[in-house]
Amino acid sequence: MSQQLTQKVDVELPAQSVIPRARPALRWLMLAVGLVVVLALPWFVYPPVAMDIAAWALFAISVDLLLGYTGLLSFGHAAFWGASAYSTGLIAIKLGMPFPVAVVGGAVVAMLLAIPTGYLAVRRTGIYFAMVTLAFAQMLYFLANMWGDVTGGENGLQGIPKAFFGVELVETDAFYFYYAAIPIILIGVFIAWRIVNSPFGRVLVAIRDNPARARALGYDVERYKIMVFVLSAGLAGLAGGVFSISHGFASLQELVWTTSGKVVLVTVLGGIGTLWGGPIGAAVVVLLEDRLASSGFNGIGIITGTIFIVIVLAFRHGIWGTARNGLTSWLNRRRIKTGQRL
């Protein structure tokens, strides 16, 4: 199939598209740098914190799939992160499964929960969509709180093992655990990248920019929204599962509405509509919280909140969006100077 496609002659497109995208060479370079950073991270950052950054990065990417690429603000994504955190923990504890299997199981639970939620939520847009997702997340929160026999209630679900085919280093040492778990995060990021750069991703952007036109072209907008909602929940689930395995417990903190708010903050801070934004926002927020917490400071929320407001006001496209725009215009200016065609 792809054989046949590559044989087709590409039509030369005369006028340059105004959509800013880095050139392929630059993209590969960025990818290489990104991978090196990911692999080197636990050498420079306390390994459990490095794992938190990775999990939150994927969590933010899952939110961006909705917010940046489809134009949907989910204000209840903790539901999927948290549901998977608990499910992953339960699978690991009760069934003694290796942790990657447990994490995948948790992600599946998250996706199953997302089907009815998505179905209800996509009938609404804007703030009403956010409200439906929030209401659903709150419901899960109360269920988890009530259902203490299974979830551990206020105490959380304790003693989640890091079973990994008897490899003791991974099961006991956070440094090695990072390298065993990071492929799950990277696979999640790859899935997001694949979705964004697929025909489906093209339709999502069309829906984001002009849903009525997409419908007139024959695209079933609600169905696409449900699909991306479920896919997004799956990615949030992978992230939440890795997070709870890494910590060895799942608590109500994973389901509470401030977690939903925090992930939106991380996403917007990093820059929406770009897969690099989530990881950058996650690195900033998680590292900052870690520094503030270890210095014994109590008003973490105030500091992160203030930084959030400042960045969003000063750089509307988030950290990555602003950096990228700056880089592209700098490159363009250079190309003009050196006489190259734009």
Added chain:
Amino acid sequence: MPAEATAAPLLETRSLTKEFRGFRAVSEVSLRVAEGTIHALVGPNGAGKTTLFNLLTGFLAPSSGQILFGGDDITGKQPEQIAHLGIARSFQITSLFDQMSLVDHLELALASPTGMGYRFWRSNAQLRRFRDRAMELLDEVGLGDRAGQAAGSLAYGQKRALELALALALDPRLLLLDEPTAGMGLEDVDRTIALVKKVAAGRTVVFVDHNMHVVGSLADTVTVLQSGQVLAEGTYEQVRNDERVITAYLGQAGDAHV
């Protein structure tokens, strides 16, 4: 010209009515559009033409009445279902994806009936199989040399042309065009007339236009709407000599164009 065909019409509305909080924008409209004809819908501003299009394409639900397409009742169907049945429309107020390139617009439209849009696990390079056809359509509407440009950067008349190309990409049995020449220069108007004539072969077209030159050149049948109601219907010649029409519409606004 098969103006008043005796066969069952391709499109039929029966007492179609749309009320907005008691205000009747479309009132008891019974329309019959014969297959293979070009049908113009004219009338002063606010006559209900766009509202009628929105009813026909499922963007609005009628308050009462029925819509039949090819003999089937399609009342209450959703826009995307109607698109798949073979009715494509352009929008009066240009409705595009501003950041998307022209060729991407066309690829998206061409991919719609194939269901490829659901393939989230495939590369979007798959959409390139539609590129040749996309370029053909862009050439047809005179936008071939702007294929890579973002739609938002087009001039108004060019956006109208892109609207037309998008509707054509769906290869519809029934093409609904809401003011396809609005805001165009004379030259582009004439090219659009020629293009609509050309693409009308083998299809049925219903269009709205205030430009009487366009109506006169294209329409087999003209329906005049006023205050949501059908005021007159017939050939262009018949309609423009109709006294009620002259007083209601042509007399004030249209004469200059005739």
